[in-house]
Amino acid sequence: MRIKLRRPFSIASCSLFLVSALLIHCGSSWAAEVELKPGETIGPSNWQRVQGMVGENLLNRIKGGHTVQIKEPKVYKPIKEYVEATEKYSKNVKLGPNGELLSYVAGLPFPNLDRNDPQAGQKLAWNFFWRWLGDDYKTGGATKGGKIVRFVLEKDGSERRADLVSYFIFPRTRYMLDPKPVIPGYEHIDYMQLRIDSYPRDAASTTLEIRYDDPKRPDDLYIYLPSIRRIRRATTTQRCQTLAPSEYVLDDINSHNGKITDFNYKLLGEKKMLANMSQEHEPYHRKPGDYLPIDEKWEVLDTYVLEVTAKDPNYCYGKKILHINKMTYDNVWSYIYDRKGEYFKEFWGFFKPVKLPDGREVWSVGDVTIVNVQNGRSTVVTATRAYNRGYPASMFSLATLQRIQRGESIE
Amino acid sequence: MERSGRVSVYWVGALFLVLLVARAEAASILGGEWEKFFTERVRFGGYIENVTGLAVGPHNPHFNVSNRFQMNRFTIQPEFNIDIHDKAKLFISWKFVKEPRYNDEARARRITVSPKPVPPLENTFYDEKSFKPWEAVLTLSPLDVLSLRFGRQFISWGETDGLRILDVINPQDTRFSPPVAPNLFDLDDTRIPSWGMRVLYTMNPVNNSILDFFALPGFDDAKRRVDDIVGSNDTADGIVRYGRWSAHPETRLPASAGGIGRLYANPVGVVPVVIPSVTRRLPDAGDSWKIGARFTHNIGGLNLGLGYIWGFNPQGADMVFKVRSVSCPGAPCLAPTTALIDLVNDRTHLFAAHFNYTVGEIASIPFNTAVRGELAFYPDKPYNISIYPGPTGLKAGPHPKHPNGIVEKHTIRYSLGFDRTALIPFLQDDPLRAFRFSLQLFQSIILDHEDGIHPFSTAEKIGQVSTAFTFRVSTGYLGDTILPDLFLAYDPDGYWVANPAVTYAPPWSEKIKIGLIGAFYGGRNKFKSFGFFDEKDSVFLKMRYQF
Numbered sequence: 001m002r003i004k005l006r007r008p009f010s011i012a013s014c015s016l017f018l019v020s021a022l023l024i025h026c027g028s029s030w031a032a033e034v035e036l037k038p039g040e041t042i043g044p045s046n047w048q049r050v051q052g053m054v055g056e057n058l059l060n061r062i063k064g065g066h067t068v069q070i071k072e073p074k075v076y077k078p079i080k081e082y083v084e085a086t087e088k089y090s091k092n093v094k095l096g097p098n099g100e101l102l103s104y105v106a107g108l109p110f111p112n113l114d115r116n117d118p119q120a121g122q123k124l125a126w127n128f129f130w131r132w133l134g135d136d137y138k139t140g141g142a143t144k145g146g147k148i149v150r151f152v153l154e155k156d157g158s159e160r161r162a163d164l165v166s167y168f169i170f171p172r173t174r175y176m177l178d179p180k181p182v183i184p185g186y187e188h189i190d191y192m193q194l195r196i197d198s199y200p201r202d203a204a205s206t207t208l209e210i211r212y213d214d215p216k217r218p219d220d221l222y223i224y225l226p227s228i229r230r231i232r233r234a235t236t237t238q239r240c241q242t243l244a245p246s247e248y249v250l251d252d253i254n255s256h257n258g259k260i261t262d263f264n265y266k267l268l269g270e271k272k273m274l275a276n277m278s279q280e281h282e283p284y285h286r287k288p289g290d291y292l293p294i295d296e297k298w299e300v301l302d303t304y305v306l307e308v309t310a311k312d313p314n315y316c317y318g319k320k321i322l323h324i325n326k327m328t329y330d331n332v333w334s335y336i337y338d339r340k341g342e343y344f345k346e347f348w349g350f351f352k353p354v355k356l357p358d359g360r361e362v363w364s365v366g367d368v369t370i371v372n373v374q375n376g377r378s379t380v381v382t383a384t385r386a387y388n389r390g391y392p393a394s395m396f397s398l399a400t401l402q403r404i405q406r407g408e409s410i411e
Numbered sequence: 412m413e414r415s416g417r418v419s420v421y422w423v424g425a426l427f428l429v430l431l432v433a434r435a436e437a438a439s440i441l442g443g444e445w446e447k448f449f450t451e452r453v454r455f456g457g458y459i460e461n462v463t464g465l466a467v468g469p470h471n472p473h474f475n476v477s478n479r480f481q482m483n484r485f486t487i488q489p490e491f492n493i494d495i496h497d498k499a500k501l502f503i504s505w506k507f508v509k510e511p512r513y514n515d516e517a518r519a520r521r522i523t524v525s526p527k528p529v530p531p532l533e534n535t536f537y538d539e540k541s542f543k544p545w546e547a548v549l550t551l552s553p554l555d556v557l558s559l560r561f562g563r564q565f566i567s568w569g570e571t572d573g574l575r576i577l578d579v580i581n582p583q584d585t586r587f588s589p590p591v592a593p594n595l596f597d598l599d600d601t602r603i604p605s606w607g608m609r610v611l612y613t614m615n616p617v618n619n620s621i622l623d624f625f626a627l628p629g630f631d632d633a634k635r636r637v638d639d640i641v642g643s644n645d646t647a648d649g650i651v652r653y654g655r656w657s658a659h660p661e662t663r664l665p666a667s668a669g670g671i672g673r674l675y676a677n678p679v680g681v682v683p684v685v686i687p688s689v690t691r692r693l694p695d696a697g698d699s700w701k702i703g704a705r706f707t708h709n710i711g712g713l714n715l716g717l718g719y720i721w722g723f724n725p726q727g728a729d730m731v732f733k734v735r736s737v738s739c740p741g742a743p744c745l746a747p748t749t750a751l752i753d754l755v756n757d758r759t760h761l762f763a764a765h766f767n768y769t770v771g772e773i774a775s776i777p778f779n780t781a782v783r784g785e786l787a788f789y790p791d792k793p794y795n796i797s798i799y800p801g802p803t804g805l806k807a808g809p810h811p812k813h814p815n816g817i818v819e820k821h822t823i824r825y826s827l828g829f830d831r832t833a834l835i836p837f838l839q840d841d842p843l844r845a846f847r848f849s850l851q852l853f854q855s856i857i858l859d860h861e862d863g864i865h866p867f868s869t870a871e872k873i874g875q876v877s878t879a880f881t882f883r884v885s886t887g888y889l890g891d892t893i894l895p896d897l898f899l900a901y902d903p904d905g906y907w908v909a910n911p912a913v914t915y916a917p918p919w920s921e922k923i924k925i926g927l928i929g930a931f932y933g934g935r936n937k938f939k940s941f942g943f944f945d946e947k948d949s950v951f952l953k954m955r956y957q958f
Contacts, residue, residue: 152890152918154890154918156918158917158918158919159918159919160916160918160919160920160921161921162921185615185617186617189617198454198456199456199921200921200922200957201456201457201458201490201957201958202458202924202955202957204456217712218712218769218771220712221769225847227847227885227894227896228572228593228597228847228849228883228885229597229599230570230572231570232570232781232783232830233714233767233768233769233781233783233830234769234781234830234832235769235770235771235779235780235781235831235832238832238845240834240843240845241832241834241843241844241845242841242843242844242845242891244844244887244891245887245890245891245892245916249843314777316834316842316843338842372841375840375841375890377890392555392556392616393616393617394555394556394613394616395555395616396616397613397616397617397619397621398619398621398707398714399556399558399611399613399616399619399621402611402621402623403550403558403560403609403611405492405500405502405546405548405550406456406490406492406502407454407456407490407492408492408500408502408550409454409492409494409500411497
């Protein structure tokens with residue numbers, strides 16, 4: 001846990017730091033030895049230097065002429081309240097027989113991840129799920145227009161735009177906003193999401209998702225279907241369908257949005273990846289019709305490599321390989337394979353610093369890109385979050401779906 | 412008048428085209444605070460649409476005169492969202508429609524169905540040229556759990572597709588759209604907004620315990636008529652009011668040829684003897700007060716609601732004739748010659764219920780289907796009733812037990828819907844582009860049923876149980892640029908509707924959609940159910956630009 005290196009708050013955190021340092025040391029023997037220096041440029045002549053550090057598709061683009069420049073890594077301070085919750089509650093957290101999380105209250109469930117633990121993958125998945133994401137956030141709230149802007153790119157370079165916002169609230173892991181630590185009555189809900197599509201006009205409506213902590217209880221999902229202009233209750237099978245016309249499926253939201261207990265996890269190791277934790281331009285500069293960032297610089301990042309396979313044999317993906325930032329537990333790269341085991345989609349997420357309402361700097365996803373390598377289509381989403389906006393839990397109810405007008409803002 | 416209406420629509424069109432093109436420039440010339448306000452708090456959207464219809468039915472007497480073009484409907488709908496305050500939002504839109512009617516069409520209609528000297532429908536019948544807002548909704552949220560909406564608005568408790576059970580709060584405009592063809596104009600397109608207020612109070616958000624109350628005083632004028640599907644002659648003001656999609660011409664024969672009285676005759680028989688004098692006593696679209704309340708709640712994964720609506724029923728097919736008097740040349744009255752008939756839409760009320768639930772497995776077999784249901788109970792719902800056969804060889808005649816032709820029966824209407832998606836890779840270019848399937852069952856049950864109950868427009872009997880099934884499947888190909896959608900409806904009495912559509916959404920613009928849509932009807936005869944429209948088979952080209 002490298003994050004502990006930068007936070008000498010307490011004896012407990014020092015001990016965590018030591019454990020983390022040990023983990024990093026041990027982990028380094030897993031990771032590929034790569035020495036990329038800030039300022040170095042990678043292109044067709046030296047693509048081998050980033051082999052294994054980017055997705056296969058991006059590597060091919062580098063071989064074909066695209067260049068990337070290396071920069072100093074961006075380091076974020078951990079969130080004090082989150083670290084305190086980790087220290088306070090993590091010692092009691094356990095896994096149940098079916099991989100469910102027991103005695104979890106708040107913070108990182110398993111700060112002392114042991115790679116030799118046969119359940120390390122499951123624990124890492126829970127660490128990913130319960131990574132710090134604020135008490136609530138508005139995806140797209142910190143962009144210039146205050147909304148998510150999504151571009152769908154065809155293989156021939158054609159583009160279509162859509163605008164939306166997405167609100168998340170975590171009612172039982174509140175660190176900063178009152179009521180803390182739980183909104184009364186919401187102890188059984190992990191998160192709620194309200195999505196409002198505003199453009200194009202015919203797609204304008206709302207979608208609601210509620211994730212329950214009961215591993216056996218499926219999500220409540222109400223999806224607006226533009227084709228029939230009706231809000232429909234949806235089943236879990238719809239988690240796999242493409243969020244048309246993008247290349248994302250519902251479970252690709254936030255890299256891996258499936259119910260944790262619906263999947264098997266395997267910690268494959270640790271790896272240094274190219275990432276961008278301080279995106280410079282928003283949206284990143286790109287040529288019309290192409291998803292590649294032209295002038296964003298990349299940094300070397302330590303990640304855990306997590307293999308995700310569904311327990312349901314009929315699930316849409318064969319497996320998904322996540323590369324989870326050891327500092328923030330966010331995913332920076334996904335490699336997605338279809339059910340035949342063939343490379344299907346490649347995802348990367350840029351991050352950037354944003355401010356909390358109290359002025360503290362934290363990290364947020366910036367632009368995320370997914371490329372379907374089988375059909376050549378891609379989707380670029382500008383989605384920088386605004387955290388801790390103080391949304392009322394009542395906003396995430398069916399009443400909101402009843403009242404929102406086309407294109408109306410909710411704030 | 413007509414000319415000024417046309418001019419105003421064109422001017423509005425031109426104005427919005429200018430706005431579209433010059434939006435950036437317009438913003439820049441505004442000074443400080445205004446520019447900030449418009450940039451941050453005002454959003455503009457809407458659409459422009461053109462629908463062209465072509466009659467393709469082999470038996471249509473209306474559209475075989477000179478050509479088969481029967482419809483060209485041009486619509487502009489600008490919409491503004493204004494964030495007045497964090498707790499106050501205003502949504503306002505206008506709808507401008509120009510729909511020229513073809514002279515040959517009008518002439519054909521006049522020859523076929525209009526008794527001289529009754530003039531045909533005016534050529535601006537389908538137009539919308541008023542600057543009165545189409546929707547104007549002020550939403551106030553004084554509390555997080557309380558939302559107050561005032562203004563002209565849509566309120567829908569129902570989520571069925573194609574046919575309605577609880578989506579009966581706003582009336583539907585059935586003048587311009589072929590019925591049960593949601594791929595062309597769905598219920599959202601044809602719903603008429605109503606002035607009023609709606610209150611949503613979230614009592615317990617975690618359980619979605621929501622109290623929903625509305626009150627619509629009904630300010631809209633009579634043009635928003637609701638009965639055009641089963642249109643009929645109105646001899647009171649001498650104007651024949653039937654829309655393009657009103658029912659079969661035999662149901663609206665001129666009074667001189669039997670008029671509505673023919674409805675009681677054998678539909679293919681001789682001219683009947685009853686010569687009715689009909690006066691419409693229709694409510695306006697939202698005439699008089701309509702009030703309703705509903706409570707919804709979650710029990711585990713089950714979402715359900717109970718409600719009550721009091722007011723006029725806006726569904727045209729629910730209207731009834733009331734026979735005021737019958738004149739006979741002598742006694743006993745075996746062969747009446749004149750009947751004074753009112754076509755009325757009585758005030759009614761209904762109890763409403765709905766639920767939705769997802770079913771993952773049944774007996775370990777994956778079902779993965781969302782089930783939804785809607786139910787409406789109409790106490791003492793009025794129906795027309797006749798005795799079969801009628802006197803002097805008529806198919807039906809006045810019922811001796813019900814001299815005003817009306818009987819009231821408790822009625823239950825309900826629907827069950829089953830929605831699911833499926834990935835069918837061998838039918839797709841992209842294996843994760845889902846097929847969406849929806850099956851709906853609609854039933855209407857008349858309690859304490861009596862033989863002889865029939866709709867006001869025909870002498871076809873209504874059984875105790877009326878049933879309809881709908882099935883819909885849709886998907887997207889080539890990155891959702893080709894969007895096929897098939898809607899089917901079937902009445903086990905032997906009637907059907909097919910409403911296929913394929914839409915092209917070009918990959919280079921999210922604003923444009925071009926659709927080719929068909930609406931085909933058929934069945935056992937043309938006097939009942941979807942058979943009403945069996946001469947109305949049509950195809951449409953729909954072009955839509957969103958901004």
